[in-house]
């Protein structure tokens with residue numbers, strides 16, 4: 520039998536669900552939610568679980584990730600209990616629960632998160648200072664004369680293995696939790712494969728449910744955040760492929776153009792959400808946890824420092840180029856190495872939950888038509 524923990528709600532309130540105790544269970548929020556359905560009915564069910572503190576049922580609920588925080592439920596709650604805020608807070612809590620050794624806790628504590636970010640930044644900076652070339656090219660700006668390809672290759676490899684290990688373990692923990700949910704459908708390998716492709720196209724690449732939930736202006740910036748980051752990653756791989764693996768030279772200008780376009784896209788997406796959270800003009804942006812801010816700020820800075828680096832290089836200013844390169848690398852390191860433990864992880868958990876819940880086959884609008 521599931522354990523009841525009345526103190527649970529106080530922990531979730533610390534993650535942003537301040538008003539949820541006011542809920543009197545009328546069900547209005549579930550009735551109005553555009554993404555709820557007969558298989559996955561939220562947010563009221565999760566409000567009950569949270570108030571009772573039935574943790575196992577919450578970690579086993581894909582419903583957490585089926586919500587895109589449009590805020591419609593919060594706007595229509597007669598008790599102003601902010602059920603959308605609870606869903607967001609539960610996702611923060613779930614990221615901590617799925618984390619190996621509860622490492623993600625470090626990024627959600629008021630003091631521990633700042634200490635961790637400062638330590639990571641210092642470590643990355645020291646790494647660059649130690650491994651840089653002390654005598655780089657000074658007659659023209661050549662970033663790779665300052666930080667060599669071998670170092671970038673080895674550091675990238677170690678970081679990639681680190682991220683892959685934690686991502687896989689976290690996926691395992693999440694899948695184990697979700698399979699405890701009796702409503703999670705059992706499907707044949709063939710159906711799982713089809714579902715996987717549908718999730719990849721509809722939810723990862725096009726983010727259709729986000730559009731259906733959030734007809735307004737947040738859809739495009741959210742898409743921009745994903746595509747901006749993915750495009751910059753691709754551009755980096757291309758440049759690295761040309762320099763290190765001998766990819767054809769014509770890919771260099773392709774990578775350059777790709778980097779500029781997707782860098783702008785990333786800055787637009789991250790900048791939009793930073794402004795939205797600063798304005799606090801709707802229920803979505805009323806409360807921002809520090810983890811929301813840091814995720815957006817690192818994303819924004821990753822795009823911005825990439826541009827600054829390019830501009831200095833184009834102006835042929837060696838030392839400003841090298842310093843911008845170092846700062847860019849520190850930011851990218853912070854963003855990537857923490858990805859399995861921070862808000863970044865939702866990019867993994869949401870598609871996974873949709874896939875296992877069998878919820879990506881059709882969008883709610885398509886079902887209705």
Ligand code: SF4
Nearest residue numbers: 542543545546548596
């Ligand atoms: S959160 Fe508000 S709308 Fe939802 S069940 Fe509670 S009181 Fe009703």
Ligand code: SF4
Nearest residue numbers: 552586589590592603
């Ligand atoms: S925030 Fe939107 S998607 Fe999430 S539960 Fe509320 S109405 Fe549904």
